[in-house]
Amino acid sequence: MKKKLRNGLLIFLFLLLIPQMVWAGDMQVHFLDVGQGLSILVQSEGENLLYDGGGRDASSYVVSYLQNQGVQQLDYMIASHYDADHISGLVGCLSSFPVENLIGPDYVHDSQLYTSFMGKAKQMGLKMQHPSVGDVYPVGSGTFTVLSPQNASDQDSNNSSVVIRLDNGEDSFLFTGDAEHDSEEQMVSAGLDLECTVLQVGHHGSASSTSWDLLQAAVPEYAVVSCGSGNSYGHPDADTMEKLQSMGIQVLRTDKQGTVTAYSGGNGITWDVSPCDDYTPGNPDDTGTMAGDAGVAAYTYTQGATENSQSTDADTQDLGDGNSDQETEAEQQVWISATGSKYHSRPDCGNMNPSKAVEMPVDQAVAQGYEACKKCW
Ligand SMILES: [Zn+2]
């Protein structure tokens, strides 16, 4: 009798708890070690999503990794953008797995690789889908929402990256591809929900991505940097790593730890390895260029640059890592407007009021959180 009563009580308590529990299935998110490039595999309830496939050297690794994970079909293949270090490996996957939905930004890339990628897709009977901001797709026990690009352009491949937030219960992941400050600014100013548990650090940790604005909107618990060990770009940049460290964001890195996998049950994330929390830059001589926003300089310089299919992310040379920035800009005076968040090289940039502009050394402006103006800097 007593036992029956106790069992009844337990069942009653359990039923009482049900509405409070978050019901989400399991999801695994693998950040593949593709060297200098990006590739992320998401698996949940028998469904698979592949976001980028790394560069040419990683192609066979990606295919065999997917096979080892039991992947038999890809419900989604997303090309963040059409640079070689993101789509070379996708070509091999198109040959190896049936693909249900192929998604990529709406621009035509002037490269042989792009042509062969699109040719392969066509051969497999696939039509490239160009998503709009706000589109939501189901995947396994979760969903993903498209956050960028508003407008894609072959002139600005990185900022045309398809950015998505993947949600599983209360856990969320932000995949940004190579999105840089322009794209980040657009998402932030559009008021999109960028909050996430895990941030894939944009453009391999380059200084041209991961602005304070983005970080403050995303407030991730973890950040994953995908880049090649000893890569020639110096990814990740000292500035980016300093920002992550100063916000107390735990870091995982494919260049230091190889492939890393997150497990989400919908209510907190665990990893197959502990975060390495290694905030050292890719280039050991990079002492940080918080003075002078190197990323914007690099971005402006390469805006008109073209690239060929042979390059691995030649789209943005990380010029900001050079010491010249530091030497020339450290003593420089800049102008701050009364209300803006940027520093300027002259007191009358744009529609700022020169009589209210304040002059100060660039170091001081940066220390106060100002960023370089893209128009005049
Ligand atoms: Zn790129």
Ligand SMILES: [Zn+2]
């Ligand atoms: Zn890239």
